Amino acid sequence: MKKKVFILGLILIVVGFGVYKYIYQDHRDIATEEANYSATVKEIFNAFTANDSLANAKYLDKTLALRGKISNIDFVNKIITVDEKLSARFTTALPENIKAEDSINLKGRLVGFDDLLEEIQMDQCTIVE
Numbered sequence: 001m002k003k004k005v006f007i008l009g010l011i012l013i014v015v016g017f018g019v020y021k022y023i024y025q026d027h028r029d030i031a032t033e034e035a036n037y038s039a040t041v042k043e044i045f046n047a048f049t050a051n052d053s054l055a056n057a058k059y060l061d062k063t064l065a066l067r068g069k070i071s072n073i074d075f076v077n078k079i080i081t082v083d084e085k086l087s088a089r090f091t092t093a094l095p096e097n098i099k100a101e102d103s104i105n106l107k108g109r110l111v112g113f114d115d116l117l118e119e120i121q122m123d124q125c126t127i128v129e
Contacts, residue, residue, distance in 0.1 A: 028109070028124075030063055030107065030108060030109050030124040030125075030126070031091075031107070031124070031126045033063045034063070035063050035064060035065035035107055036062040036063050037058075037059065037062060037064050037065070038064070038065040038066075039064070039065075039066060039067075040066065040067055040068055040083075041066050041067070041068035041082050041083040041085050041086045041120070042068070042085065044059065044064070044066065044086075044110075044120055045083075045085040045086075045118075045120060047059070048113040048120065049118075052113060052115070055113065056112070056113070059110045060110055060112060061109060061110065062109070062110055063107060063108070063109055064108065064109075064110050064122070065105065065106070065107045065128060066082070066086065066105075066106055066107075066108075066122075067103065067104065067105045067106075068082040068083040068085075068103070068104065069082065069083055069101060069103055069104070070082055070098065070099070070100050070101060070103075070104050071083060071084045071100065072084075072100065073094065073098065073099070073100060075093075075094055077089075078090040078091070078092070078093065078094055080094065080098075080104070080106075080125075082104060082106070085118070085119060085120055086119065086120045086121075086122065087119050087120070087121050087122070088106055088108055088122045088123075088125040089108075089121075089122065089123045089124075089125060090125045090126070091123075091124050091125070091126075092126070095127070098127075104127065105127070105128040105129070106125050106126065106127055106128060107125065107126055107128050108122035108125030108126065109122060109123055109124050110122050111123050
């Protein structure tokens with residue numbers, strides 16, 4: 001009887017530890033991840049306007065390295081608009097030396113495409129040198 005209780009207790013501990021590790025996984029660090037795709041903002045935008053569902057299947061929640069020209073900068077909210085088609089939200093403060101019309105290479109996680117605003121949205125962005 002003691003042997004069965006011991007084995008049952010051991011099984012419960014192992015299963016409990018597995019469930020705990022599954023629920024409390026480490027968060028993704030997009031800044032250190034390798035980009036799944038590298039393209040221009042216009043190429044990704046064209047993919048979404050051509051076929052939204054295919055582009056979602058291919059790019060959604062993936063790390064992308066995109067390049068384009070800065071259209072607008074919001075230093076307070078840490079958001080840069082690129083080619084008037086991409087809204088990139090940064091996790092850290094933006095460098096003071098960037099300005100509109102500069103070319104930029106950035107990496108981030110694609111959150112989705114807003115049909116109403118016709119805008120690609122990314123978060124956890126970083127500037128790639």
